[in-house]
Amino acid sequence: MQRDKFFKEIENLRHPNETLVKTHCSYCGMQCGMNLRVNTETNKIIGVEPRYDWPVTVGKMCPKGVTAYQQTNHDDRILKPLIRDDASLKGTKEGFREATWDEAYDLIVKNFQQLQRDYGKDSLSVYSGVSMTNEKCYLTGKFARVGLQTRYIDYNGRFCMASAAGGFMRSFGVDRGSTLPWTDLHETDCLFIAGSNTAECHPTSMFRVWAVQERGGYLIVADPRETPIARRADVHLDLRPGTDLALANGILNLLIQNGYADEEFVNNHTNGFEETKELVKEFTPEYTSELTGVAPEKIIRAAEIYGKAPNAIVMFARGIEQQVKGVDNVSGYTNMALVTGKIGRPKAGVATFTGQGNGQGGREHGQKADALPGYRKINNPEHVKAVAKVWGIEPEEMPKEGVSAYEMFGLMEQKVIRGLYLLCSNPAVSAPNLNYVREQLKNLDFMVCSDFYLSESAEFADVILPTTTWSEDEGTVTNLEGRCIKINKAQDPLGESKPDWQIHVELCERLGRGKYFSHLKTAKDVGDEFRLASKGGYADYYGITWDKIEKQDGVFWPCKDENDPGTPHMFLDKKFYHPDGKAKICALPYRPPAEEPDEEYPLRLTTGRVVYHYLSGNQTRRINFLRDMCPEPYVEVHPETAEQYNIKHEEFVRLYTRRGEAEYKVKITEAIRKDTVFVPYHFGHDKSINLLTIGALDPMSRMPEFKACAAQIEKLELKKVQ
Amino acid sequence: MKKRLYLELENCIGCRSCLAACTQCGGHEERNRNYVYDVNPLVNRQTMPLMCLHCVNPACARSCPAQAIQIHETGAVLSALVEKCIGCQNCTIACPYGIPKFDTEQNLMYKCDLCIDRTKDGIPPMCASVCPSNTLQWLTDEEIEAKQKQFNLDNGKWVTSMPYLEGETNVRVNLPGILQGVTKLF
Numbered sequence: 001m002q003r004d005k006f007f008k009e010i011e012n013l014r015h016p017n018e019t020l021v022k023t024h025c026s027y028c029g030m031q032c033g034m035n036l037r038v039n040t041e042t043n044k045i046i047g048v049e050p051r052y053d054w055p056v057t058v059g060k061m062c063p064k065g066v067t068a069y070q071q072t073n074h075d076d077r078i079l080k081p082l083i084r085d086d087a088s089l090k091g092t093k094e095g096f097r098e099a100t101w102d103e104a105y106d107l108i109v110k111n112f113q114q115l116q117r118d119y120g121k122d123s124l125s126v127y128s129g130v131s132m133t134n135e136k137c138y139l140t141g142k143f144a145r146v147g148l149q150t151r152y153i154d155y156n157g158r159f160c161m162a163s164a165a166g167g168f169m170r171s172f173g174v175d176r177g178s179t180l181p182w183t184d185l186h187e188t189d190c191l192f193i194a195g196s197n198t199a200e201c202h203p204t205s206m207f208r209v210w211a212v213q214e215r216g217g218y219l220i221v222a223d224p225r226e227t228p229i230a231r232r233a234d235v236h237l238d239l240r241p242g243t244d245l246a247l248a249n250g251i252l253n254l255l256i257q258n259g260y261a262d263e264e265f266v267n268n269h270t271n272g273f274e275e276t277k278e279l280v281k282e283f284t285p286e287y288t289s290e291l292t293g294v295a296p297e298k299i300i301r302a303a304e305i306y307g308k309a310p311n312a313i314v315m316f317a318r319g320i321e322q323q324v325k326g327v328d329n330v331s332g333y334t335n336m337a338l339v340t341g342k343i344g345r346p347k348a349g350v351a352t353f354t355g356q357g358n359g360q361g362g363r364e365h366g367q368k369a370d371a372l373p374g375y376r377k378i379n380n381p382e383h384v385k386a387v388a389k390v391w392g393i394e395p396e397e398m399p400k401e402g403v404s405a406y407e408m409f410g411l412m413e414q415k416v417i418r419g420l421y422l423l424c425s426n427p428a429v430s431a432p433n434l435n436y437v438r439e440q441l442k443n444l445d446f447m448v449c450s451d452f453y454l455s456e457s458a459e460f461a462d463v464i465l466p467t468t469t470w471s472e473d474e475g476t477v478t479n480l481e482g483r484c485i486k487i488n489k490a491q492d493p494l495g496e497s498k499p500d501w502q503i504h505v506e507l508c509e510r511l512g513r514g515k516y517f518s519h520l521k522t523a524k525d526v527g528d529e530f531r532l533a534s535k536g537g538y539a540d541y542y543g544i545t546w547d548k549i550e551k552q553d554g555v556f557w558p559c560k561d562e563n564d565p566g567t568p569h570m571f572l573d574k575k576f577y578h579p580d581g582k583a584k585i586c587a588l589p590y591r592p593p594a595e596e597p598d599e600e601y602p603l604r605l606t607t608g609r610v611v612y613h614y615l616s617g618n619q620t621r622r623i624n625f626l627r628d629m630c631p632e633p634y635v636e637v638h639p640e641t642a643e644q645y646n647i648k649h650e651e652f653v654r655l656y657t658r659r660g661e662a663e664y665k666v667k668i669t670e671a672i673r674k675d676t677v678f679v680p681y682h683f684g685h686d687k688s689i690n691l692l693t694i695g696a697l698d699p700m701s702r703m704p705e706f707k708a709c710a711a712q713i714e715k716l717e718l719k720k721v722q
Numbered sequence: 723m724k725k726r727l728y729l730e731l732e733n734c735i736g737c738r739s740c741l742a743a744c745t746q747c748g749g750h751e752e753r754n755r756n757y758v759y760d761v762n763p764l765v766n767r768q769t770m771p772l773m774c775l776h777c778v779n780p781a782c783a784r785s786c787p788a789q790a791i792q793i794h795e796t797g798a799v800l801s802a803l804v805e806k807c808i809g810c811q812n813c814t815i816a817c818p819y820g821i822p823k824f825d826t827e828q829n830l831m832y833k834c835d836l837c838i839d840r841t842k843d844g845i846p847p848m849c850a851s852v853c854p855s856n857t858l859q860w861l862t863d864e865e866i867e868a869k870q871k872q873f874n875l876d877n878g879k880w881v882t883s884m885p886y887l888e889g890e891t892n893v894r895v896n897l898p899g900i901l902q903g904v905t906k907l908f
Contacts, residue, residue: 013840015748047746050851061852063742189907199735203854210733210855214900216907228735228767232901308908611737625742639764649764670765 003055004183006207010052010059017041020049021490025065026131026470027614029177029354029480030204032057032065036471036490045072045471045490055553056182056481062203064614067623071469072491076453076622078466079495083107090442090460101496101506104463109510111446111462112148115419121399125152125408125417129424130160130362131615132500133475133487134541135523137358138373138530139501140423141366144399146391146516147508151399152417155367156425158405159432161359162368162701163321164352167330170700171338171584172570173577174538175375176482176557177360178351179343179570180313186211188347190218190309192302194237194244194333195319195707199228200611202317202353202480218305222247223319224606225636225678226671235302239292241606241676242593242708244320248332249590250288251303253280255339260307262341269574270338272585279587291590293673306336311347318355319608322706324594326698331586338585344571354480356615357470361478364539365530369402373530374537383537390533392516404702406431406695412440423450423467423500428457429616429684432704433695435660450500455618456684466497473499475523476549483554483568484544501526535560538577593708594696597675601657601710603641604676607689608707617682633687635664636678637713642668645713652716655679657709660691663716677711724796725860727836727850727893728869729773730900733857736760736769740849740858747837747848755801755823755834756849771857773849774799774821774834775891782833785816790831797892798836807831866894 012020012035020035033054037047048069050059081104082096089095099107115123126144130137137155144153157165161177168175185191186208199206209229213219221233222244230236239247255261256277266273285296292299306312314337320329334350342348354360365373366387373390376383378401388395403411409431411417420441431437441447441460449461458464474489493499498506501523508517520526524546535542543559544566555566576583597604612630613620620626635655637647647653649668654661655677663686664679672678679689694709736758744754757772780799783791790806791813793799802813802822809829813822822833837847846860853859861869 011843011845013748013843013845050848052851059846059851060854061739061743062737062854063739066739066742066746066852199737199855203735203737203739206733206735206854207856210900214904216905218906226766228769231767232732310908611735625745629738668764669767671767 006058007055008052008058012049012052018046021488022051023471023488023490024477024485025061025357026068026071026619027064027357028202029357029359030057030202031357031477031479031485032061032204033059034061034065034068036069038490043491045069056479057204060204060207063612063626063629064620067625069471070623071619072471073494074622077494077497078452078454078464079497080466081496082464084462087462091438093454093459096464104465105507105510108448108463108507112419112511115445119418121149122151123417124148124150124419124421126150126421127405127408127425127427128153128155128367130155130157130356130358130367132358132362132424132470133473133477133523134358134361134365134484135475135526135530136500137362137367138365138533139504139520139526141373142391142516143504143508146393147504147511147513148421149399151402152369152408152411153367153402154369154405154408155362156405156427156430157356157359157363157368158702159322159430159704159706160318160355161321161352161363163326163698163703164330165363166327166698166701167334170327170586171331171334174570176570177354178481179349180346180351181481181483181556181568182208184347185209185313188212188217188311188313190220190305190312192220192306192312192314192336193229194222194316195321196315196317196353197223197225197227197229197319197608198353201609203611205353218309220302220305224673224676231671235298235305237294237298237302238673239294240673241604242323242705243292244323244329245325245332245588246283246288246291246590247294247299248329248335249280249283249588250285250292250299251306252276252332252335252339253283254285254300254303255307255336256280258303258307261339265341266339266585269576270583270585271580272587273339276335276585276587279589293675307340309342312342313348314350315353317353319707321352322703323708324696324698324705325591326703327700328586328588332588335585338583344574346569349570351480358477360480360482361476361484364478365534369404374534374541375539376537386536387533390529404697406697406704407702409437409440412444418445420444420447422447422457422461426455426457426616426618428455428460429618429688429690430681432690432693432706433659434688434690436695450503451618452497453618453622455616465503466495467503468493468497468499472497473523475527476544476546478557479554481556483556484541484549485554486546486549499523594705595694595709597710601712603711603713605655605657605692605709605711606676606678606707607681607693608678609682610680613680613682615682617684621682633664633680633683633689634667636667636669636672638672638674639668639670641674642666645715647713647715654714654716655692655711656714657692657694657711659694662686662689662691677713681706725844725846725862726866727773727776727847728859728861728866729771729893729895730857730859731770731895732899732901733855734758734769734771735855736767737854739852739854740771743848743852748839749835753832755832756821772819772821773858773893774836775819775893775895776836778890778892781816781818782813782822785812787812794838794842796836796838796841798838798841799833800835800838801833802831804830869896
């Protein structure tokens with residue numbers, strides 16, 4: 001299905017003594033198709049071959065994807081459980097010894113049971129991630145709530161997709177990251193992309209983006225930096241970090257004032273138009289310009305193009321979402337599509353660029369503090385009843401709502417949370433305000449970390465459990481389109497490593513909770529239970545079988561039964577998921593970032609990614625090619641700003657905020673605003689820019705404001721050559 | 723059907739996936755053989771790939787005193803033959819594009835062979851297979867001709883500037899830029 005003009009029938013190169021295993025990349029939400037080359041004599045992964053027959057990416061891969069296979073048989077893999085007896089060494093790599101699984105499990109069970117006896121069930125917590133299959137994400141939720149019986153579970157999507165989820169739930173009543181398949185992108189007439197460094201973070205979208213311009217369509221990009229995609233945009237809205245909502249309101253005002261509102265659509269399929277129209281009146285091009293720093297004529301031109309375009313797609317990413325008003329920014333930009341009726345048909349709609357590989361599926365199936373499988377809510381008794389039935393527990397046994405990822409560190413400080421089970425995440429690099437976060441990890445009574453490398457967060461653990469890479473297990477993930485796809489196993493787990501779902505089952509058996517877990521013998525068993533648990537929820541996966549995924553090149557949710565082909569395009573019937581079937585146009589008063597520049601801290605610090613690294617860099621910093629291309633972080637500074645501070649290209653500076661400091665090499669570039677500096681966040685220890693970022697949270701999504709805080713630079717005169 | 727490597731320089735996003743992919747080609751010993759340049763790094767993010775253009779009458783091969791650089795029947799200008807290369811580096815000086823690289827330890831020149839183990843059977847080279855921005859494409863002459871018409875170029879010099887440098891090449895480069903001559907939809 002959806003084989004478009006980019007799709008070509010191409011045979012793969014096949015070497016003797018090799019098989020090709022069809023699968024997808026381990027990294028971002030694009031989930032590019034790839035073939036892993038497996039040696040049939042050693043049964044080991046030895047390389048990669050493009051997957052030309054995957055309709056979304058047709059063989060294309062970014063440098064992370066090309067080298068992803070090198071993770072699996074990497075020298076840094078943890079091959080056996082590790083135990084550290086000397087707690088004074090926490091926060092370092094030192095003191096770990098190899099142990100058997102039995103010894104590691106026994107130690108975990110002893111400590112977990114002791115903590116729960118002394119301080120109650122909720123003294124334990126689970127902190128998870130979404131760079132793993134739906135099966136694992138689903139079982140992690142059940143592990144916390146049924147296995148450990150704690151309310152405290154949350155996940156790293158709080159630093160990633162939580163604002164998009166909140167915004168979509170409010171605007172549409174449902175949170176599917178894209179209202180349309182990616183194979184529509186190149187056929188639209190205007191792409192409006194806000195806060196997405198697409199060329200570096202989702203590179204395999206780029207051939208479709210450029211194709212829009214090649215057809216004579218328009219590209220509008222809102223970003224404080226002139227990123228590779230902004231460089232070629234028809235209009236680059238170079239706004240101050242943290243001012244997106246003003247820009248969204250300003251453009252919406254122009255769309256309404258200039259007659260681009262679709263009255264029929266607005267009247268029949270939305271609520272909230274009049275109130276919003278009144279609110280945005282204030283956002284004239286001049287006032288919007290004052291707030292955002294974008295020239296009024298650019299704002300006018302952007303609104304004109306979006307308004308005139310027969311079809312347009314509004315897209316955004318972490319740039320707008322990692323703010324204390326991330327949810328409002330999402331609904332604010334979504335307003336553009338709802339007011340003009342450019343949604344609910346092919347080639348028009350709204351999409352977020354999902355960050356993690358399973359950022360979509362992983363947030364739907366019960367790893368969130370407030371959510372249960374199928375996007376059900378834990379504070380809704382009917383929802384609890386449905387899931388409790390599948391899990392074989394009484395509804396009363398279901399733990400209550402917990403707290404968000406960053407707030408868990410607060411509870412660690414208060415000693416409410418004393419034990420932590422961490423998997424698939426590296427908060428010692430990825431969380432904001434790291435001096436504080438690392439202190440809380442260090443002060444835990446007992447911490448378990450499941451990972452395949454010794455991450456910066458694993459350095460705080462008492463026990464490290466060796467888990468598998470994505471290529472040593474099978475299961476499904478849901479890509480950034482909302483398309484559920486299949487990850488295939490290419491080799492047996494290295495050393496004694498085990499997939500996380502198996503670790504959960506074995507641990508629960510030892511915790512005396514085996515009757516809820518022992519029937520899960522394979523990833524498919526977990527998958528079948530998860531489909532059942534999602535049945536009837538907003539995100540209904542019941543009809544998504546592995547066979548159907550294979551036959552259809554993936555299945556878009558919702559997919560309610562065996563005969564349902566799934567839902568590539570959302571809202572084709574103009575029915576939204578709020579009870580009255582209407583979408584909500586949101587009136588959103590502007591508010592500034594939590595911390596504005598002042599005399600002491602006059603610069604705006606923003607953070608982001610480079611094309612060579614993924615998230616905390618725990619995986620990509622170990623891959624030779626990627627490390628060679630970007631071995632260390634740097635701070636981007638505009639030449640005029642650099643001159644004020646008397647800093648030259650490649651000199652070292654101390655960058656500091658109210659929360660922390662770090663030293664970086666300066667990269668002079670005109671491709672950034674004069675009032676803003678940028679540092680990539682993929683690096684650990686004293687190189688982490690998150691030592692400086694702020695822990696201020698969006699009131700709805702609990703997303704920290706990674707994208708804007710106040711900072712200052714000091715030139716380092718005598719920096720020794722490193 | 724013969725296909726060629728075709729470059730639309732303006733599409734380049736600087737991801738260097740082509741270089742990563744180059745290391746994955748069977749005969750490449752995990753060393754990449756081409757280049758991606760930051761055009762003006764202190765100013766903007768513009769980048770461009772510099773790939774071997776596989777000249778019809780290649781200066782590298784002409785300059786080789788040992789006939790170590792063979793031309794494959796597909797037109798691909800191959801890497802130096804290990805048994806013939808004398809390490810004189812004439813080729814690195816002769817090539818107007820600076821393509822051949824030199825391994826001082828092995829005293830051996832190595833360069834892009836257009837993934838000959840793939841392209842001899844009509845499979846696209848690794849770089850063009852993975853390129854996320856369609857800067858590098860693997861196209862038939864008909865497809866290239868259609869592109870030439872589509873962009874309605876005004877100077878007729880969209881193929882690697884013929885009378886200059888080295889003359890006709892097997893690789894085609896869209897020099898004036900992909901958006902030149904594009905009519906906006908509205």
